[in-house]
Amino acid sequence: MPFVILAILAALPLTGLSSYAMHLVILVVMWSVVGMAWNLLGGYCGQVSFGHAAYFGVGAYTAGILYTKMAISPWWGVPLSIPVVALFSFFLGYIVLRLRGPFFALATLASGEVMRVTAENLVDFTGGTLGIMIQERTWVEKTWYYYIILLVATVTFVLVKKLAESKLGYYFVAIREDQDAAESMGINTTLYKTLALCISGCLTGAAGAFYMNYMGYIDPNVVFALHDISIITIMIVMVGGVATYWGPVVGAVIMVLLAEWIRSIPGLGTAHYTFFGILLIIIIIFLPNGIVGDFPKLKRLLKLQKA
């Protein structure tokens, strides 16, 4: 089944989709990566982060600054963002992982905002609110961008699946279910939470670095955005299904298409946030495990409607 999906996805550019359609597909795949990364920390390890924009932004800026300051291809940012974000998330984790539950969530939320303000003010380093613009796009065509992010997504999917089925995955879920019990079972909760955060951060950062290359322009309000990055990431996983392999992918499809669709309705504009809010409420009430997690329930509901 995963191979069939991968084959279909790999063949997708051959079907002659329009440039706009390809753009949407690329966004879906990119958001799947961010969603899967968040899911590892939030879904499996139970540490709900409201600040994944921090990692996304640091990844994006790694690529951008390599380009502006070191004059090398921003594509280096995709692999190089991994050690940078690893270091960054280790440092951040040292601070925020001391906190539990809602306190952790608030601290991560603050960390995303702190990064945004920092990036705005380190003008010499980041270009401040002017942002970073890549003068020459690598390709005009979208095909290669698509294959690159598809590769990142495939690696992420396999990595998350392997981790979830290993000792690490069990430890993550044990920490999610009861941190005191996990600690008494000999699990070094601080260590494993930090690991989850670092892996999650690195994958998110790689997606951010890709974003820099693909969009060609970033500024602090774009890549460190609370609504457009941190909250959307959570929504993707909530809608798709927390702690499921395919949840973030399904969530990314729905959220990207929904955002595009609502934005295209005249007179609504940024009111898509309102719809996202309503959607989230509906999901939490009726499908608390998301579309993938509650799929049997969803099928039952649809059948009842028909009958």
Added chain:
Amino acid sequence: MADLLEVKRISMLFGGLAAVNDVSFTAGKGEILGLIGPNGAGKTTVFNIVNGFYKPTKGEVLFKERRISGLKPHQVCRLGIARTFQVVKPLQRMSVFDNVLSSAFLRAKGRAEAEGIATDAIAFTGLADDRDVISKGLPLGKRKKLEISRALATQPEFLLLDESFAGLNPHELDESIEIIRNIKARGITVMIIEHHMRVVMSISDRIVVLNYGEKIAEGTPGEIAKDPLVVEAYLGEERSA
């Protein structure tokens, strides 16, 4: 008997309140040590100190002659002390087997070995038939057994059981007594907190009695039952009784 665990004059202050005050005792290898006392006597606090959740305000805890007070619970567990909780803490959305597997990884070299340890642990407590049940749905008696299985899967030398009998029906009670005798037979030293006098008197080799955070008696079940201080703590003074 060589002392496996030595608790030396520990005190635990919360604000100005001494939950545990200058308590000392030892546990010899292979014995079952009972810890009893009225509600609020500080029994669970003692467990939390031994297991590493609390660092004692004063005093120290030695395990195999090594100081363990001040270590984190996961380090204490790695050294060979496992525990269960009075208010059971199952990993709710995991199956019984996965719960136990999660702790079996501690000393296993790979997944296969961990699965072996976990399978043994649930067979030992009689949960084998429930291995795929999500632990959220387990009745209390089985949750208590799950706690014991999970603690055993870390392959401890010393096991702290915090009220593993509370709320059980007579049949479950007999089963649990049997399980604890079998744990002892495996050479694991056990320390139990228990309110059930019949149980604690019948299985303990020695008993430590706490009241208001202080140790008021220590001895064999026979000695404890006759100790006037213990009788007073439980039943009140003779005159007012």
